[in-house]
Structure formats: structure tokens, C-alpha cells
Amino acid sequence: MTVFTSAYFTMTEQEAIEYAKTRLNYFAPDAELDCREIGDGNLNYVFRLTDHKHKKSLIIKQAGPVARISDEFKLSPDRNRIEYEILDLQNKLASGFVPQVFNYDPVMNCTAMEDLSDYTIMRTALMQHEKFPLFADHISTFLVNTLLLTSDVVMGHKEKKELVKKFINPELCEISEDLVFTEPFYDCVRNEVFEGTREFAKKEIWEDPKLQLETAKLKFEFMTNSQSLLHGDLHTGSIFVKEDSTKIIDPEFAFYGPAGYDVGNVIANLIFAYVNAKYTITEDEARTDQLGYLENTIEDIIDLFQTKFLQAWDEKATEQTASYEGFKEYYLDTILRDTAAVTGLELCRRIIGLASVKDVTSIEDKTRRAAAEMICLAAGKLFIMDRKSFKTGADFVRTLKDCEKRF
Ligand code: SR1
Ligand code: MG
16 A cells, blocks of 8 residues: 655556545545546646546645756745645635635645636637636736735735745745746747747847846846735636636745736736737637737726725725825836736746747747747837836737737
8 A cells, every 4th residue: 555644756646546545535435536647737747536436526736846847947845835825825815716725735745626627727718719708807806805915005014924934935936037037038048939039039138238127127026025925827827717717726836926926927828818819810800809809808907906906905904004195006006017017027938938838839830920929029028118107908908909010
């Protein structure tokens, strides 16, 4: 019999079944279990266990000692604790928007959680050109509840500092510091640049010292501004969707950082879906329709986020200075500025850096892929450089549309 209580090892599918039977109180004793490893992310192993007899299923997510994308990244499996603890907290702050967690095992570094197999990963669904009209409403609520309610505006400052300590996440933060803020902005050997885009990246990104200076400022903001408890990797591969429901998964990059980091990641990844639709939908009406849906979604997320944020501030702020005239507008303005900057950083890093996105890499025609990538880079640069000028959802969409006209 395999022992799961003394030393950590990465499980096989068969061992995951044995683990569930002996360590979890989830399936019935006569359950007929099968298991498949379904992880397609860059870091972890995800086992889906199904009991065919009682029609029950469960996910066991296990952190490996190195990243799946490259064993250059040696990572403490403690990220699994962070993921369990933040999901537990987000279940309280933004109930219904994250999977239920059942158990965390600090020896095997794995978490048992709700199986969401009736949902689709949003990146996949958007690449199939599906629409989710409730998404802007759902994600704006999730963002306001998780970001404002974990900030010093709402939480007691000592209590908040305890959370800052609990969610110190140096290794995964280092990945973001390198892959998001640093490597894409010089000709780093680890970058993976599509040939058709290289010349543009060189001229517009790597040879622009003004842009580099802004990315340095943003990197230091990211490392030092402990504003809110972030998800930390809120791209469309970390979101499960179905028509009437949205679930946010994979918060292992969580830590206390600038609130705009999460909002900007969502917006940038909708822009990847936008360029995918622009260059892969051949039928005019269907293309216009999908692009319109994505424009409206981007605009609505920013505008709904602002409305809900101000309302939640009025209802939930406990900090004495929060009621000073003009302070909440000033504070929200800084989040919008950071949102624009991170939209730009994410747009650039997914095109030039190590971790690309399928929305773009799956565009088969080389000329079209290069055009899609150059739109992302041109817009990315403007979002970073002009970040102080973004005040409404329409401002975000306008920048995208202006860049679209250039290619
Ligand atoms: C080494 S991990 C590469 C990327 O995958 C994760 O999902 C994060 O986005 C990270 O930057
Ligand atoms: Mg992930």
C-alpha cells in the first residue's frame, strides 16, 4: 500500500485513486473510481476522479517541484497551500465565483476541490467564438469583492498585515517579475519571438529606452505596493465559464500587490481573444458580431468595476480617511492607471516572452499572426506609456481600435 503521510512525491493516476480512497472522506466506500490527469497549465498536475457508480467527481490538484513548462523553474510546492487558503478566503469574499475546496494536504502538497467539468475554460470557449453576456457583471463583482475587501480601506490594518505575511509568495512572484516585467523588454534569450514580429519588437520595444524606464517603475510598484490580495494570474485560462456562471480558478500566484494587476490581466486576455476573432473568423457578419461582443465586454468590465468599487467603498470602508472628499476617486484613479499599465505589460509579455497564448499562436496564416501580434504590441506600448489617461472602458477600447487601424 502506498504511504501518503510521510514524504512528498508526485502521484500517478493510480496513486491519486488510492489517495482519494485512503486520505479523503469524499467518495463512498463502494465507489468505482477512475482517474485522468487533465492538467494543461504550465505548473501543476490536475487529476479528475470520477465515481461512475454514484455519479460523483472530484479534482485533486498537486503541485510538482518544477514547472511543467520548463524545469528551469524550481518551485516550492507550498504554492498549493497558498492556493487552498486563498480559495477558502475568496469563497467567503466572492461566494459562488470560485470552486469549493474540501481538503489541503501539506505532505502531498495537493488540494481536493470541486470538479467543474460542466464548465469550459474561457480561452478555449472564446477561441471557438462563444459569447458570455454575464461575464462582465460576474468578473467585475469578483474583482471588487476580492480586491477592495482585502485592502486597508476595508480591513483592519493589523489583520491585513497578517494576510500579507500569510500570502508571501516569493518564488511565483519572481516568475512574474521576470516573465512579465523584465525579459520581454530586452532581447532576452528566454524570449520566444515569432519571426514575423521580431523586427517590430526590436524597433518598438527593445530599442525604446523610454518604454524600458516605465517598465522598471512598474516592476518596482509590483514588488512594493501591497495594496490588495491578488489572484496574481487572472488570464482567460484561469477562468471557467458557462452561460450563467463564472468560476475563477488557479490562484497560486496570489500575493499582496497592486489591485490593477488582476483587472489588467483580464482586459489584456480579452484583447487576445479579439485579435484571434479578427484574424480567424472568415464570415464578415460573425466576425463583426464577435468583435462587438468583446469590445462591449472590455468596456463594461472597466465601467462596472468602477461603479461597483465606489458603491462597495461607501458601504464597506472602515478606514477613517476613506470618507475624505476626493479620496476614493483618487484611489480608484490609481487602480485604473495600474490596470492600463498591466494590460500593456500582459499584451507585450505574452507576445514576446516565454509564456505565449494559444489565441495568437494558433493563427495559422503567418502574415495574419504577425499583424495580430503587432496590434498587441502597439496597443501594449500605449497602455503602458499613456497609462494615466485611461479613465473609462471606452478609453481602453479606443486604444485597441486605433492600433488595429495601423496594421
Ligand atoms: C513558468 S510559468 C509561466 C506562466 O504560466 C503561468 O500561468 C503564469 O502566467 C506564468 O507567467
Ligand atoms: Mg495557472
